[in-house]
Amino acid sequence: KNGLQVAIDGPASAGKSTVAKLVAKKFNYIYCDTGAMYRAITLKAIQNGVALDDEKAIAEIVKNSKISFTPDENGQRVFIDGHEITQEIRSEDVTNSVSAVAAIAAVRKQLSGQQQEIAKDGGIVMDGRDIGTAVLPNAEVKIFLVASVEERAKRRYKENIQKGINTPLDELQLEIEARDYKDSHRKISPLTKADDATEIDTTALSIESVVSEIAKVINSKL
Ligand code: C5P
Numbered sequence: 001k002n003g004l005q006v007a008i009d010g011p012a013s014a015g016k017s018t019v020a021k022l023v024a025k026k027f028n029y030i031y032c033d034t035g036a037m038y039r040a041i042t043l044k045a046i047q048n049g050v051a052l053d054d055e056k057a058i059a060e061i062v063k064n065s066k067i068s069f070t071p072d073e074n075g076q077r078v079f080i081d082g083h084e085i086t087q088e089i090r091s092e093d094v095t096n097s098v099s100a101v102a103a104i105a106a107v108r109k110q111l112s113g114q115q116q117e118i119a120k121d122g123g124i125v126m127d128g129r130d131i132g133t134a135v136l137p138n139a140e141v142k143i144f145l146v147a148s149v150e151e152r153a154k155r156r157y158k159e160n161i162q163k164g165i166n167t168p169l170d171e172l173q174l175e176i177e178a179r180d181y182k183d184s185h186r187k188i189s190p191l192t193k194a195d196d197a198t199e200i201d202t203t204a205l206s207i208e209s210v211v212s213e214i215a216k217v218i219n220s221k222l
Contacts, residue, residue, distance in 0.1 A: 003029055003123030004221060005138070007131035008214075010145035011180045011191060013152035015202045015210060016127040019145070021075045022211045024125040027218060031075055032118050034128035034135070035098075037111045039089035040067045040080045042101040046093060052100040059106035067114070092167065096175060099182035102129075108188050129183050132194035140221045142197035143214055151203045152176055 006029065008020045017033050024031035041062050042052075050057045069076045077086045088094070101107055112135045119126055119136055128135065132142035147155075153173035160167060167175075183191040193199060198217050202210050 002121055003027065004140040004218060005119055005122050005136050006125040006141040006143070006214075006218060007136050007139040007194075007197075008125060008127040008143045008145060009129055009132050009191070009193070009197070010143075011152070011183070012176050013156045014145040014147045015155065015207065016145050017075065018207055019202075019210045019214060020125045020127040022207065023214050023218070026211065026215060027125075028123075030118075030124045031071070032069065032115065032124060032126045033076060033078075034111070034115050034126060034131065036069075036076070036078045036089060037067050037114070038098050038102040038107070039094050040078060040085055041065065041107055041111070042094050042098045043085055043089050043091075044080055045101060046097065052097055055104050055106070058101060058104055062107045062110045067111075090163070092165065095179070099179050099186075103182065103186040103188070105188055112189075129191040130189035132197050133192060134189035137194075141214075141218050142194050143217065144193040144197040144199045145210070146199060146201050147203040149173055149176055149180075 006023065008016050010016050021031050041058065044061050044065060045052065045058050048061065050061065066081055068079045077084060078089060079085065115126065115135045118124070126136065132139055132144070150173065153169055153176055156172050156176065157169050180191070200210060200213055
């Protein structure tokens with residue numbers, strides 16, 4: 001193995017991808033955003049006009065799609081079947097539809113298998129909802145990031161403004177709550193903290209201090 005497996009899970013907009021990228025950089029590990037994979041399948045389903053509750057059609061999509069990543073200075077670029085979808089998978093439409101797609105058994109089975117393959121040699125920081133509980137249950141480092149829903153809505157709001165999206169703050173908060181509810185109540189590998197995960201509440205913490213907390217946990221296992 002070339003380094004540890006670092007699993008970072010938590011609810012929507014808790015800062016997972018921001019800190020996961022920085023942690024990966026610090027340790028020279030690969031960064032893998034598993035949410036991007038669920039988003040990629042969701043985008044393709046929407047583009048193909050498939051209903052989000054059509055499990056059979058979505059299972060076909062996941063079976064016949066190739067998702068790939070290339071690293072870049074902002075983390076990673078995302079491709080499906082050779083087309084770049086880095087920006088498109090962040091649309092509000094995809095964000096509000098992804099939990100339904102992520103609840104489908106065939107989707108989870110296929111994507112978590114790919115994630116295990118990506119992580120098998122270690123030296124990886126993987127963020128998601130079920131990494132420490134289901135995808136990499138033997139990861140040496142498991143972090144569970146949380147933050148108040150008000151703070152998470154504010155962070156999403158700021159990100160959106162930079163992208164020119166103007167959804168009101170209270171609407172974002174409702175969307176985040178709805179997504180967390182669906183992600184924590186689905187039947188297969190719901191969002192939950194692994195027993196052996198270190199929980200970090202990022203509500204009042206700077207990005208830098210979250211990164212250094214995680215680095216401490218990693219260093220203690222090296
Ligand atoms: O992390 P992000 O917000 O991009 O994740 C998008 C969605 O993908 C989540 O709301 C969840 O429905 C799904 N997801 C998942 N399991 C993961 C990562 C993401 O179910 N490991």
